[in-house]
Amino acid sequence: MKRLIIRKKSRKNFITYGVVVAAFIVLASVVSAGAMPSALQGLLVPMCAYIIAAISLNLTVGVLGELSLGHAGFMSVGAFCGATAAMALNGAGVPDWARMAAAVAVGALLAAVAGVVVGVPVLRLRGDYLAIVTLAFGEIIKTVVTNLYVGKDPAGLRVGFLNPDIGLGKGGMMIVNGPNGISGITKISTLTAGFVIILLCLIIIFNLVDSRSGRAIMALRDNRIAAESVGINATQYKLMAFVISAAMAGAAGALYALSQNTVTANKFDFNTSILILVFVVLGGLGNMLGSIVAATVLYILPETWLRQFSDYRMLIYAVVLILMMLITNNAKIRIWMGKLLPHKKEKEGEAHV
């Protein structure tokens, strides 16, 4: 029986990997054939960033069972640190892919640090404190970055707060310019980079979930008292999942920033956090493939197909969201879907055994 469960799980993981790889091959071949409209092509890399953000939030919400309302804050940390790193390395003779990798690494690392800072005090508490604190964290990051000035001159990086005069000498370059954010980014994120990061995140998450630590994390989600009674250190395991999630969000932010011409702090506001949460909830808590599909559809939909409805675009988008919520939660439709998808039927069969 145990072997059966494990096999079913790893099969599900491989389906997720397979879908991601297949989707990448399809997209990459359509792009290289030049058959994709430029509107859609421009959406691909940001879409990868949102997918990474969605699966990382799914780790917090679905696997760890804690609500985070400030995930865009971690993306923001990753975006600004990553883009600063990429721009600081600009002209140092580093190839684009290496700058990209460095930016993602720096973004992930500093977002992880932010995750520790937020997580250490809050994850000791019970209840919905994480939701409240992450909400505040997102707002604080937004305000801090709006007033942050970072520049580069031959002597190195210079950082200032509130005042744009940060002592840059002649030949210096402003990187993060307060409310103007970062402009003049060279777009170095590619679809391939996005795809590689998505796969890496999936490998990390699936291996974490199937490990001893992952079982401890899920045990905490299901019943904290019972888990602690068998000696699981609640704070440590919660922090582990939360920091990994924050680091991935940082990587998503760095990928996103390097796919845009200009990034401002206002982009990563409360609405963005909620948008990512919507991807996770619609895709299904703990279901990584669901998050990927939901992020893809909900990100692409309003920007392409719904544009033909012009002014009613966002209204229709809201209606689509409500319909999707109703449909995915309707018992009859779920049974019908279960009949269509063979492995769901098997689950029912298992229940009888």
Added chain:
Amino acid sequence: MKKRFLALSLALLLVAGCLAACGDNGGSSAAPASTASTAGGGDNGSGAAIKIGGTGPLTGGAAIYGNAAKNGAQIAVDEINALGGLQLELRYEDDVHDPEKAVTAYNTLKDWGMQAFLGSVTSKPAVATSTEANNDHIFFLTPSASSTDVLGGVENPLTETIDIPRKDNIFQMCFVDPNQGSASAQYIYDQKLGTKVAVIYKNDDVYSTGIYNSFAAKAQELGVAIVSTTTFTDDTSTDFSVQIADAKENGADLVFLPMYYEAASMILIQADSVGYKPQWFGVDGMDGILTLDGFNTELAEGVMLLTPFNADSDDEATSKFVSTYKEKFGDVPNQFAADAYDCVWSIYNAIKDEELPEGISASDLCDKLIAKFTSPDFSYDGLTGESMTWDETGAVSKSPKGMVIQGGAYVGLD
């Protein structure tokens, strides 16, 4: 095995469906089903028409600006098409005042076959779309995105280096932010309007911060004393009691408001309720305050502003534009509408005498337009200024008009 295939094929179907849906949009969008299309056109089919695109916030918080620009541009296109001859086709896409969405909107327009681009209405999205348009070499003339980052090539005064290189096909119809700030400071100094100046600006906004920085620099140079500098953000743009109290305590007799008119109207209302009556001084974003719903225009009495457009002007072209706008869209046009109207007409003037081959590519048209706009003998008389000219920097040269609000109307100063 079978199940895995089923799951895979379902997922692929989904991706394919998504692609097909988008491809569909790209194909059908040339039909007049979209937001804007030729109206009142002549006999020429849309095949020969020059396709002009634009992005702006048509929905969301800044929708008032995007829609004004779209409507203004539409009036110009209708007028030009009614003349016969060269025909234009206009399409505006929504960017919700977001750079990311603006790039998608721009790409959608590119798929549609856009040949000239009216840019983005607001500054932040325009910084992104101007970079894209520069890469694709599509002519870009924005009605109202006034940040210097849009044009590029402007030296950062602190480092004396150029952070963003000049984008050679990007032009503006409005003043750049620094010009407005220094012009305001100069005007206040020349007219001796105030001895102690307070500034309230929005520090998460490119437009407001840009004007403030150049205003502060110029004021310091001229020796105008700034006694109080306070800020607000998008989230705090409803309560100004702290900022007003600070200005009042420091005895400011003139308050400079580099911001759009919704926030300015809140400041006027709240200052009135505490009995603070300094001289108010605004910039072009203040234009439109008199037409704001539910705003008591008596509070704006005596407010001074620098703006390129005056809807109450007796000028023949302006009054015709205002009456057409009122008839079609039901309200008084603001400066954004007039700027967009001027953009379309100036592009038309630049190419009307040219021999344009059928279906000219955006890049070829861009070369012709750049040559025309930067040539010294090209100038344009419009609603927002007379004999406007452009040079290689992309900035327009026209002089701001000083206005004062008297008896619920804008009256030109000197």
